[in-house]
Amino acid sequence: MSTSRYKEEALLQILRGIAPGTPLRDAINNIVDLRHGGLLVIANDDKAQAVVRSGFELRTKLTPQRLVELSKMDRAIVIDEDMQTILYANAYLVPDPEIPSEETGTRHLTAEKVARQLGVAAIAISATRGRVTVYYGLYKHLLQDTITLTARANQALRILEQYRATFDDFSRELTALEFEGRVLPYHIANLVQTIMQMLAIQDEIEQIFVELGEEKELMELQLDWLMLDVRDxxxxxxxxxxxxxxxxxxxxxxxxxxxPEELLSTERVMEALGYEAEEEALDVTIASRGYRVLSQIPRIPISVIENVADEFHELQNILDASEEELMEVKGVAEVRARAIRLGLQRLKRSLLLWE
Structure with missing residues (x-):
């Protein structure tokens, strides 16, 4: 995992810890409602001591009520990385003055510098505007309220629903073309491009879900349904x-x-699949091996699908095979051989009805 990706995952972990329904988020919401602001630093004791110059050492269990009361003191509260223990209250923080910051407010300035210096999360809660900003290393993230996040998630789900309809159409079209042996590179690229858009939207929605916490449950079910079998x-x-x-x-x-520009190029997509990036190759049909088509037959294990596809090499060979020939494949007895042949026939008929 790259350093950048690791830091993004670490930030998401912090956001999970302050999502709606967590004790820390309950405390943050109460601090916002009281309009007296606050500065929370999430760090272990060794890191915290690098910037804490004075304060009350507590080492007590974190509860929303306790955190709200302690936040009434002007200085920072230091919370252990497990987000279960309050280490210091009314802590006077002195970060390295050489660390650059574009923030102007005292809390936000200190939070950003501490986060950059220690590589930890610092949360600044504005007293006047009720704005909650999370700093983590070089990252800065403004917390949004549940209503705004829910609206964003629902909008993304509606877009994903449209892509799912396109995915289903392209999948059926590709299956029909596989039966006919008329698959061209752009048919493959169209489906790849659609799937990539769906995966990108799924990633965006899941990041919103991190901030929604327990409020995401119904939308999470909808996301699971929209992405059913897409990656497979x-x-x-x-x-x-x-x-x-x-x-x-x-x-x-x-x-x-x-x-994004490369993804829209059929040549570039096919190059990733191992084909030469030549314009004339775009008009050459490509034979399917039959993995995806066989997976649409109920109750056929993936191990059997692999054995059949590996034995016959192309879907057309599977379509032409007799039950006896199918039975020569490991894991295919008489009942399963008949199920494969009948399943392929039913699938082909259903595609004719769809057309």
Whole structure:
């Protein structure tokens, strides 16, 4: 994991600890309502001692009521990294004066400098505007209220719902073309591009969920439903059409690293799958191996799907195979061979009805 990614995950962990429903968030909300402001530093004792010059050493259990009362004193409160213990109250903090900051208010200035110096979270609560700002290292994050976050999440879910409809349409179209042996690179790229948009929106929604805490439950169910089988279908599609021996996870990682402009390029997407980036290759049909199509047949384990696809190499060969030929594959007995043939026939008929 890169250093940047690690810090982002650490910030999300802090946000989970101050999400609605947590003791710390209850205390923050009460401090905002009282309009006297506050400065909270989340750090272990060793780090805290680098900036704490005076104050009351408490080492007592954190409760919302206790934290609110202690915040009535002007100086900072230091909370242990487990967010369960109050280490210091009325703490006078002296961060390194050489650390740059663009903040003007005393609390926010101190919070930013302490966060940068110690690499910890510092939370500044404005007395006049009720603004709550989380500083973590070089990151700065303004907490939003539940109503605003819920509205953002619902808007993103509506957009994701539209992408899900497009995903379903492209998936059915690709399956029909696989049966006919008429898959072109842009059919694959269209589905890849849609999935990548869905994964990006999912990531955005999940970050909002971190801040929503216990308020996210119903929306979380909706997100799970909208993303059902999307990632699995992505992996199987890559296995169907990749022209190299890289793992699907590495190919997905490469596709995720593409810029928005590169992702819109069919040539660049196909290059990630192992194809030559040549314009004439865009008009050449690509045979499917059948992983994704076989996965649409009920009660066929992935191990059997892999055995069948690996044995016959192409979907067309699977379609042409007799029950006896299917039974030669490991894990395929008579009942399962019949289920595969009938399942493929039903799937093909359902696609004709869809068209």
């Amino acid at each position: 279908a992505f992996v199987l599609m890559i296995r169907d059409f990749q022209a190299n021996d890289r793992s699907p996870e590495k190919i997905i990682a490469e596709i995720q690293s593409l810029s």
